[in-house]
Each structure stands twice: as C-alpha cells, then as structure tokens.
Amino acid sequence: xxxxxxxxxxxxxxxxxxxxxxxxxxxxxxxxxxxxxxxxxxxxxxxxxxxxxxxxxxxxxxxxxxxxxxxxxxxxxxxxxxxxxxxxxxxxxxxxxxxxxxxxxxxxxxxxxxxxxxxxxxxxxxxxxxxxxxxxxxxxxxxxxxxxxxxxxxxxxxxxxxxxxxxxxxxxxxxxxxxxxxxxxxxxxxxxxxxxxxxxxxxxxxxxxxxxxxxxxxxxxxxxxxxxxxxxxxxxxxxxxxxxxxxxxxxxxxxxxxxxxxxxxxxxxxxxxxxxxxxxxxxxxxxxxxxxxxxxxxxxxxxxxxxxxxxxxxxxxxxxxxxxxxxxxxxxxxxxxxxxxxxxxxxxxxxxxxxxxxxxxxxxxxxxxxxxxxxxxxxxxxxxxxxxxxxxxxxxxxxxxxxxxxxxxxxxxxxxxxxxxxxxxxxxxxxxxxxxxxxxxxxxxxxxxxxxxxxxxxxxxxxxxxxxxxxxxxxxxxxxxxxxxxxxxxxxxxxxxxxxxxxxxxxxxxxxxxxxxxxxxxxxxxxxxxxxxxxxxxxxxxxxxxxxxxxxxxxxxxxxxxxxxxxxxxxxxxxxxxxxxxxxxxxxxxxxxxxxxxxxxxxxxxxxxxxxxxxxxxxxxxxxxxxxxxxxxxxxxxxxxxxxxxxxxxxxxxxxxxxxxxxxxxxxxxxxxxxxxxxxxxxxxxxxxxxxxxxxxxxxxxxxxxxxxxxxxxxxxxxxxxxxxxxxxxxxxxxxxxxxxxxxxxxxxxxxxxxxxxxxxxx
Numbered sequence: 001x002x003x004x005x006x007x008x009x010x011x012x013x014x015x016x017x018x019x020x021x022x023x024x025x026x027x028x029x030x031x032x033x034x035x036x037x038x039x040x041x042x043x044x045x046x047x048x049x050x051x052x053x054x055x056x057x058x059x060x061x062x063x064x065x066x067x068x069x070x071x072x073x074x075x076x077x078x079x080x081x082x083x084x085x086x087x088x089x090x091x092x093x094x095x096x097x098x099x100x101x102x103x104x105x106x107x108x109x110x111x112x113x114x115x116x117x118x119x120x121x122x123x124x125x126x127x128x129x130x131x132x133x134x135x136x137x138x139x140x141x142x143x144x145x146x147x148x149x150x151x152x153x154x155x156x157x158x159x160x161x162x163x164x165x166x167x168x169x170x171x172x173x174x175x176x177x178x179x180x181x182x183x184x185x186x187x188x189x190x191x192x193x194x195x196x197x198x199x200x201x202x203x204x205x206x207x208x209x210x211x212x213x214x215x216x217x218x219x220x221x222x223x224x225x226x227x228x229x230x231x232x233x234x235x236x237x238x239x240x241x242x243x244x245x246x247x248x249x250x251x252x253x254x255x256x257x258x259x260x261x262x263x264x265x266x267x268x269x270x271x272x273x274x275x276x277x278x279x280x281x282x283x284x285x286x287x288x289x290x291x292x293x294x295x296x297x298x299x300x301x302x303x304x305x306x307x308x309x310x311x312x313x314x315x316x317x318x319x320x321x322x323x324x325x326x327x328x329x330x331x332x333x334x335x336x337x338x339x340x341x342x343x344x345x346x347x348x349x350x351x352x353x354x355x356x357x358x359x360x361x362x363x364x365x366x367x368x369x370x371x372x373x374x375x376x377x378x379x380x381x382x383x384x385x386x387x388x389x390x391x392x393x394x395x396x397x398x399x400x401x402x403x404x405x406x407x408x409x410x411x412x413x414x415x416x417x418x419x420x421x422x423x424x425x426x427x428x429x430x431x432x433x434x435x436x437x438x439x440x441x442x443x444x445x446x447x448x449x450x451x452x453x454x455x456x457x458x459x460x461x462x463x464x465x466x467x468x469x470x471x472x473x474x475x476x477x478x479x480x481x482x483x484x485x486x487x488x489x490x491x492x493x494x495x496x497x498x499x500x501x502x503x504x505x506x507x508x509x510x511x512x513x514x515x516x517x518x519x520x521x522x523x524x525x526x527x528x529x530x531x532x533x534x535x536x537x538x539x540x541x542x543x544x545x546x547x548x549x550x551x552x553x554x555x556x557x558x559x560x561x562x563x564x565x566x567x568x569x570x571x572x573x574x575x576x577x578x579x580x581x582x583x584x585x586x587x588x589x590x591x592x593x594x595x596x597x598x599x600x601x602x603x604x605x606x607x608x609x610x611x612x613x614x615x616x617x618x619x620x621x622x623x624x625x626x627x628x629x630x631x632x633x634x635x636x637x638x639x640x641x642x643x644x645x646x647x648x649x650x651x652x653x654x655x656x657x658x659x660x661x662x663x664x665x666x667x668x669x670x671x672x673x674x675x676x677x678x679x680x681x682x683x684x685x686x687x688x689x690x691x692x693x694x695x696x697x698x699x700x701x702x703x704x705x706x707x708x709x710x711x712x713x714x715x716x717x718x719x720x721x722x723x724x725x726x727x728x729x730x731x732x733x734x735x736x737x738x739x740x741x742x743x744x745x746x747x748x749x750x751x752x753x754x755x756x757x758x759x760x761x762x763x
Contacts, residue, residue: 035099038084038267040299041066041106042093042113042639056088063094066109068102085199085267089277090306092642095267113635116297118266121290123157123218123259124317124329124543144555144610147248149175151194152226152554153281154547155264155272155288156219158212158257159196160523161188163220164534165228168192171250180254180279184211192229195254195279199268212257217522219257221539222287224521226547227251227554234536237364237446237527239347240481240519244536247551247606251558254281264288266299273303277310282557285550287317287543289329292501295627296636301332305640308334309620313557313565315550317542318509319496323437323589325597327496333506333660334623336553336569340495340515340545341603344488344581347444347481347517347538349452351431353378353465354473361431361452362444362517364538366478370450375473376428377403380466387411392418392430401426404474406462409435419447429476433459434493439589441493443540444517446526452476486582489603492516493589495542498597499664499760503630505655507664507758509600510573513552515545552606559610560685566618567685571609573661574616574753576602578743596741596758601662613686613751616661628652654678662755663744667702667728668762674728681721682746682753684713692746692753699740699759701732711746726759733761 046054046062054062067082085095095118098106103115151174159166161184168191180195182188189196198212214220227246234244256272258264269288276284284307286300295301304314316330318339330337349363354375379400382390389396391411405427407418415432422430429450434442440455454462466472492515500508522537549572556568563571578599580586586603588594620641627637628647637645656665657678667673684690692711698704705725713720724744740759745752 036097038095038118038265039098039103039115040093040095040118040267040270041115042091044111044113044638045092045642046111059088059092060086062111066106066112067096068105085271087270087274089310090273090303091270091639095270113639114296119290119299120263120265121269121288121300122263124287124289124320124541124546141555144559145250147227147251147551147554147558148172150248150283150554150558151175151178151252151254151281152248152283152285152550153254153256153276153279154219154223154226154285154550155256155258155269156222157216157259158198158200158214158219159193159223159255160214160220160521161193161196162533163224163521163523164231165224165244165246165521166193166253167229169229171229171252174252175280177280178252192253193255194252197255197272197275198257199272199275200257200260201265201268212255214257214523216261217537218287218543219255219259220523221520221537222285222543222547223253223255225518225544226285226551227253228521231534234519234534236519236536236538237366239364239366240345240538244519244521247548248554248558251551251554254279259288270299270303273307277307277312281312283550283554284312284314285547286314286330287546289317289319292326292329292331294502294632294636295332296632296639298332300330301335302640304332304335305620305623306642308565311565313553313568315546315553317546320494320541322495322497323493323598325497326499326501328498328500328508329496331500331502331506331508333503333626333658334565334620336511336549336572337509337600338542338546338549339509339512339598339600340492340540340542341489341512341586341599342485342487342492342516343514344485345481345483345517346485348479350477350479351452351454351458351462352475352477353462354469354471355465357461357465358477359452359454359458359462361454361458362442363447363451363453363478364444364517365447365451366480367450370429370476370478372475372477375475378406378466378472378474379403380406380463382408392421394421397421397425397427402428404429404431404476406431406433406459406466408433408459409438415443415445415453416447419449419451423449431462431474431476433462438493440591441589444538446537450476486580487587487591488581489514489577489586490580491586491588491594491598492540494540495598503655504666504760505664506658506660507596507600507662507756510569510662511549511576511600511602511604513545513548513604515542515548516540518544520544549604552604552609555606556609563615564617564619567615567683570615570617570661571612572604573601574614574755575605575608575612576754577605578602578754595739596756597739601754601756611686611751612753613684613690613748614682614692614746614753615685616659616680617683618659622659625651625653626655626658629654629657663724663757664760665726665757666760666762667726667732669728669733673762675725677723677725679721679723681719682711684716684718686748686751688715689713690748692748692751695745695747697743699742699757700737701729701735702740702742702759703727703729704742704744704757706744737761
C-alpha cells in the first residue's frame with residue numbers, strides 16, 4: 001500500500017515538474033518572440049533616508065522602480081519575474097529580462113546610468129607545486145600553513161564534491177566570518193568544500209535549484225588546482241604517477257557554478273561575485289573571459305572592483321587566443337591577469353622515421369599494445385585531397401588503413417578530433433604537426449589512438465622526408481614521463497598576449513603560471529582504468545594557470561593577512577622569474593626570448609613572493625583618477641566605483657602614473673610623448689633598516705632616469721616615492737622595432753624588486 005502511495009506521489013511530482021518545465025519553455029519562447037533578452041542595468045545608489053547604508057530590501061525596492069509599470073503589478077504565479085539578479089555588493093544594478101523599447105524608456109528615469117545586453121563569456125580552457133618550489137613540510141608552504149583559514153571562491157562549472165581532492169583531512173573548520181551555504185543534498189560539504197552554489201543559467205531562463213554538480217570537468221579541475229588536498233597515487237593513462245595536490249591544500253573552497261558547456265552568462269557571474277562577498281571569501285578565481293571591452297561595460301571588471309573594495313583578491317585567466325597581440329581578456333589593473341607557461345615535465349612520444357631521424361613530441365595516451373619496433377607506412381593527409389584533408393577534418397580521409405597519418409593543426413576539428421578521424425578511416429596512428437604560429441609549443445592530450453604531437457619545425461622535416469622516398473615509413477616511440485626540460489618555463493603559444501586594448505598604459509598579462517599539460521582532479525575516469533573516485537585528467541589553458549595563482553594568493557593572504565590585494569599582486573609580480581632552468585631568458589613558442597606582452601612580469605615564484613622586500617600598494621580609491629584619465633565619463637566611472645565621481649574636481653592621471661608594479665609606456669617622436677615623467681611609491685615590508693640601490697636595464701633607444709637612486713628605510717611600512725623619466729632617443733621607433741623592453745630594479749642585500757618596462761613606439 002505504501003509503495004502504491006509512493007508511486008502515485010512520484011507521478012504527481014513528475015506531472016507538476018513537467019508542467020513547470022513546459023511553462024518555463026513556453027515563457028522562454030514568449031520572451032524570445034517578444035524581443036526580450038537579459039540586460040545588465042546600472043543605476044545610481046538610492047538616496048539614503050537617515051542612514052548612509054542601504055539594506056538589501058531598500059535596493060530591491062529601488063531596482064523595481066525602473067521596471068515597466070505593467071511588470072511590477074503582475075500576479076501570475078507561473079510568470080517569471082523580470083529581475084533575474086539583484087546586485088548589492090560588487091555593483092549597483094540588476095540583470096533583467098527586457099525589450100529594447102523598455103530599456104529606451106528606462107533611460108528617462110532618474111537614477112538610471114546605463115544598460116547593455118549581457119555578454120556570454122567562455123571558459124579558458126601534479127607536478128606543478130614541486131616545479132614552483134612548494135615542498136611538503138618545508139619553506140613557504142609550511143610557513144603559510146598551506147593556506148589554512150583562507151577561503152577561495154571559484155567561479156566555474158561547479159564541482160564533483162565526492163572526489164578525495166576535496167576531502168578535509170588536516171583542514172580546520174572555516175573561520176567565523178563564513179556565511180555561505182551548500183546546495184548539495186546530504187552531508188557533502190565539509191571543512192574543505194565549505195560552500196557550493198548554482199547560478200548557472202538563471203539569467204538565460206533556466207530554472208534555479210539544481211545542485212552545482214560539475215558536468216564538464218573544468219570547474220573540478222580548476223578548484224583542485226587552487227586548493228585540492230593531498231591525494232596519493234594520482235595518474236592518468238598510467239603517466240605522471242605521484243601525489244596530486246593544489247597550491248593551497250588546507251585552504252577552504254567555496255564553489256559558484258556560473259558556466260556550462262554553453263558558456264558563462266555575465267549576469268550569473270556578477271550574481272555569484274556579489275554572493276561571494278556576502279559569504280566571506282578572501283580570493284576569487286575566474287578561469288573565464290571574453291573580448292576586451294571598456295571596464296564600465298565589462299561585468300567581470302565591475303564585479304572585481306567591488307570585490308577589491310572589500311579586500312578580496314581577484315585572479316583571472318588571460319585567455320587562449322595567443323600568440324597574436326592584443327588578445328588578452330580581463331585587463332583591468334585591479335585584476336591579476338594570468339598567462340600560461342610550461343613546467344619541466346613532458347609526456348614524451350617520439351616520431352621515428354624510416355631514415356632513422358627522431359622527433360620528440362607529446363601524448364598522454366601511451367598504449368602498451370602498440371608495437372613500436374614495426375615500421376608502418378607513413379602518409380601525408382594533405383596528399384589525399386584538398387586542404388581539409390591535410391587538417392584531417394571529419395569525413396575527409398580515405399585509403400589510410402594500417403598507416404601512420406601526418407595531420408596538421410587547424411581546420412574544423414580539435415587535436416583529439418583529428419585522431420578520431422584517422423581512427424575512423426582505419427589509420428594505425430597519427431603524427432600531429434603544429435601550424436607555423438604554434439611553433440615548438442606541443443601538448444599532451446588523451447588521444448584516441450597512438451599519437452605524437454610534434455612541432456612545426458619537426459612537421460616540415462617529416463614532410464621533406466615524405467617527398468624524398470617512394471616508400472616512407474614511421475613508428476612512434478612512447479617514452480612516458482620525462483622530467484627536466486631546461487627550456488621550462490616557456491610561454492604557451494595559445495596564451496593570450498598584450499598590449500591591452502582597454503588600457504594600453506597597463507602591461508598585461510601581469511604574470512604567467514603553469515598552464516600546459518596540468519594534472520588535476522576530474523569527475524570521471526578518462527582512461528576507464530579505475531573504479532576509484534580518485535580520477536584525474538591532464539588539460540591545458542590559461543584556465544589552468546589562473547587557479548595556480550589564486551592558490552598562491554591564498555598562501556600569501558594566510559602568511560600576510562594585513563596585505564591589500566594590490567600588495568599581494570605587487571609581491572607576485574616584482575619577484576617573478578624572468579629566466580628558465582638554463583638561466584637564459586624565458587622563451588615563447590619560437591624558442592626565442594619572449595616579449596613582455598607574453599610573460600608580463602615573468603613566471604611566478606611563490607617563495608620569493610612571500611618576502612618581496614618592497615611593494616607597490618594601492619587602495620581602491622587610487623584607481624579613480626586613473627579611470628578619469630581613460631576619458632570615461634563621471635557616470636561610467638560611477639558604474640565601476642559605486643560612488644559619485646567628478647573628474648573635473650579630482651583630476652585625471654595618465655595610465656602609466658598609476659602606482660603599478662610595471663611600466664607600459666607609449667612613446668613617440670613629438671615633443672609631448674618623446675619625454676614622459678612618472679612617479680611610483682614603494683612600501684617597505686622587509687627589514688626595518690634596509691638600503692636599496694637602483695639597477696636599470698633600459699629599453700631599446702630609450703633613456704631612463706630615476707631619482708633618487710638609493711632608498712634608505714628605517715622602519716617597516718615606511719614609504720618612499722621616486723620619479724622616473726623616459727626619454728626617446730633620436731630615431732626611436734623609426735628602425736622597424738615596434739616594442740622595447742627593459743627592467744627597473746631596486747636591489748638590497750636580500751631582495752631584488754623588479755618592475756618590467758615595455759615601450760610601445762608610436763608616431
């Protein structure tokens with residue numbers, strides 16, 4: 001009898017849910033038909049009555065006054081409210097379903113600032129702690145208590161909560177300030193995974209209430225990279241065996257699901273950042289982004305400014321649109337913008353040709369049943385038809401059964417997709433060669449058949465061999481995990497580059513971190529080799545480098561709780577490494593010295609960042625004159641700062657005058673831009689009695705004059721201001737050199753405080 005009741009109850013629930021679902025589909029269709037879409041609406045703060053602070057209820061009531069009158073009085077229970085997100089902390093405004101005509105009418109209402117259709121952003125998709133000098137029981141890791149007590153908020157695709165990486169062994173309870181919640185059913189959250197919330201899809205019309213379970217894997221990977229606990233025996237396809245651990249293994253994690261395979265809605269991202277401030281996070285990590293936009297129309301930039309106003313550090317990925325210039329995302333100077341570089345580990349797969357030549361490449365999939373001793377026929381996919389066959393695009397290959405196929409990157413398919421096409425056509429293996437633009441930058445992927453991913457240079461030599469003989473042959477030698485690449489760290493070809501489009505006077509990216517072939521937690525087994533919950537995957541992207549820096553920022557926050565977000569950022573940048581393991585300049589995908597638009601300040605060095613000596617500190621209000629200098633209107637600046645601004649009274653400064661740890665100078669031959677003078681202020685966070693002397697490496701055809709040339713500090717937190725003058729020499733910018741790079745260093749007995757200088761030569 002009870003079972004029948006249960007069945008009837010389940011049927012009733014399913015029926016009600018189906019009604020709600022069909023209703024939501026109908027409403028979504030109606031919205032689309034009526035021209036509705038989600039807008040981000042910025043408004044002024046309401047005039048306070050008797051108090052300077054507004055409650056959430058006051059703001060909600062204020063936001064409602066901007067809606068069309070007919071929507072405020074609606075009583076239909078199944079109709080969706082127009083406002084899908086209200087912002088109380090990081091921004092003053094809301095996300096709402098509106099028509100263009102309704103937005104036009106809204107512009108006439110007092111207090112309205114601006115509105116724009118929400119953007120859909122994209123995801124920027126271990127051995128790395130050891131490579132960064134973090135060793136269990138030693139040095140900075142131990143001294144920072146592995147991040148204990150620090151809360152990292154990760155905005156991504158959610159999390160797979162039952163993975164051992166999110167176990168709480170050794171992790172204390174969260175601090176009393178934590179106010180967040182866990183939307184998983186049952187006792188899933190713990191002292192490690194202290195919160196999990198789902199914001200994904202709300203602004204695009206999907207029903208709320210689903211738990212923030214990771215269906216894509218991206219969020220699980222980034223979360224464990226930032227703060228995964230120690231998990232022994234981690235491996236993928238039997239490779240890279242060892243202990244997997246995040247940067248801050250005893251820090252707490254708060255997960256905010258804002259993305260799916262369809263992307264990341266701007267309104268949802270802002271709502272999650274707003275909630276994270278209420279919840280009490282210390283660090284925000286966002287491995288997502290879009291195209292460059294002015295900061296007042298960039299939801300991530302606006303939300304990040306609101307976060308730093310609360311003392312929260314924000315780390316974002318630079319993007320995967322390199323190596324072309326001016327491709328960086330997340331360019332605001334209050335954000336740490338992170339590029340991707342390699343570590344000294346390769347998962348080696350070597351292509352051996354019939355002429356005995358060998359070319360090293362990479363592949364995560366290294367099958368035991370592939371007989372490398374047998375030389376197989378080798379064929380160039382480009383010789384089998386048109387250009388699409390050269391790329392091994394879907395459906396383009398034929399007559400390759402039992403052969404090794406040389407495929408080129410590019411075209412319609414991804415790297416793994418090309419192997420799938422070779423396998424479909426009966427090919428035995430694949431050699432995947434880079435395009436010219438990717439140079440020597442190769443990746444270890446979980447391919448579907450035996451593969452060696454080789455450089456562009458190697459690919460050209462293989463093509464030359466194919467033309468030299470009527471019976472070309474090859475095989476692939478799988479050599480497993482190889483540690484000790486002396487070119488590491490090198491900048492990945494995909495890592496987005498500066499100069500910044502939104503603000504060319506600020507050098508972006510700020511820093512690089514490990515982002516190539518990174519092993520971290522994954523929701524499911526990718527090799528079907530284990531039934532254990534301890535499943536891992538290796539993927540690449542600035543999405544992977546960003547959480548490395550988020551975790552390192554958490555360590556620094558734990559070690560120096562009084563440091564501002566700007567001070568933490570400065571410490572990371574001014575102590576960065578600019579040389580690889582060979583002691584030579586860090587290289588890019590061409591194996592030539594990388595420019596500053598690729599590496600920013602350099603490659604992160606966590607232990608040095610913990611003791612930087614000096615920092616370039618700033619408070620949120622210090623950015624206002626900078627924003628005035630970008631020629632933003634007072635209203636546009638108000639969107640970012642949530643306060644009334646009058647640039648005519650406070651004045652404006654050039655971008656390069658901001659007290660930033662790097663210099664980006666646009667210099668020309670005319671009198672106004674040929675000579676430029678700026679100031680910087682440093683704060684002593686090292687020994688009380690210390691002396692620093694100037695060391696300059698001037699950029700190409702630019703004189704750099706600094707005053708004073710010696711600092712003498714007598715106490716901690718003492719500040720000293722210096723002036724630096726950049727003067728273009730005759731002929732600067734007329735010899736074909738577009739950019740110049742140099743360094744300004746303050747050197748003491750114990751510290752080397754380095755600021756990169758990039759000069760853009762103009763007319």
